[in-house]
Amino acid sequence: MIYIDSAAGPAPAAAKENTMLLRGLNHLAFITDDMTTTIRFYRDLLGMQLVAGIGHDGYRHYFFQMDVGQIAFFEYDIAKPMTSKKFHGTPTAEPIGFDHVALTVDSRADLFALKDKLEAAGIEVTGAVDHGTMWSIYFFDPHNGIPLEASWDCIEIVKTPAIEDDDPMDIAAEGADPQPGHWPEVTDPTPPEQMVAHSGNGSPMRESFLSRGLARIKPEMLEVLAAESKSAAE
Numbered sequence: 001m002i003y004i005d006s007a008a009g010p011a012p013a014a015a016k017e018n019t020m021l022l023r024g025l026n027h028l029a030f031i032t033d034d035m036t037t038t039i040r041f042y043r044d045l046l047g048m049q050l051v052a053g054i055g056h057d058g059y060r061h062y063f064f065q066m067d068v069g070q071i072a073f074f075e076y077d078i079a080k081p082m083t084s085k086k087f088h089g090t091p092t093a094e095p096i097g098f099d100h101v102a103l104t105v106d107s108r109a110d111l112f113a114l115k116d117k118l119e120a121a122g123i124e125v126t127g128a129v130d131h132g133t134m135w136s137i138y139f140f141d142p143h144n145g146i147p148l149e150a151s152w153d154c155i156e157i158v159k160t161p162a163i164e165d166d167d168p169m170d171i172a173a174e175g176a177d178p179q180p181g182h183w184p185e186v187t188d189p190t191p192p193e194q195m196v197a198h199s200g201n202g203s204p205m206r207e208s209f210l211s212r213g214l215a216r217i218k219p220e221m222l223e224v225l226a227a228e229s230k231s232a233a234e
């Protein structure tokens with residue numbers, strides 16, 4: 001697998017062919033009516049870092065960091081916690097695009113350390129369950145009702161796709177890698193000068209973060225800003 005180092009700047013389009021553009025969980029965005037209890041749980045019990053946030057016009061958007069990836073929450077008045085408490089993986093006839101979130105822990109000891117911590121906090125934990133490839137515990141975000149799982153990968157998959165299916169799918173047998181020829185090729189790639197973004201409602205906070213010493217601009221963004229101010233001056 002070829003990874004492109006984003007710090008090295010944009011790679012030529014040709015170099016990105018057959019590479020994995022998606023590199024991991026960036027953030028999952030959830031909804032809450034109470035950011036305080038949410039921070040208390042995700043930061044103070046689950047141990048994620050509260051790394052960023054924006055709040056205005058009656059809502060907040062806050063981000064919690066794990067080693068890899070973030071969980072984000074929107075908070076606004078008319079939000080309601082999930083009430084169905086549909087257990088992880090159980091079938092439902094309701095339209096639903098989300099079942100649960102699984103977070104990775106590094107070791108069996110860490111899995112049980114988390115279980116102990118949750119139970120000490122009075123949160124019901126199901127498991128650990130040995131799924132063959134991973135051991136998992138299941139619990140709910142106590143205020144927002146979000147179904148959460150923590151998983152320790154107990155084996156390393158060395159040949160993919162590793163599938164055990166009593167009705168094997170032909171499409172799965174095609175392999176683990178993206179199969180070419182099923183989707184149109186890009187014939188009109190966005191040229192670099194059109195790789196622009198319009199201002200979102202969070203744009204002004206960048207200046208605030210920079211002036212307050214809370215953030216640093218990435219080199220590629222410096223180039224963008226330099227080009228923008230050059231074209232504004234023209």
Ligand SMILES: [Fe+2]
Binds near residue numbers: 102
């Ligand atoms: Fe799961």
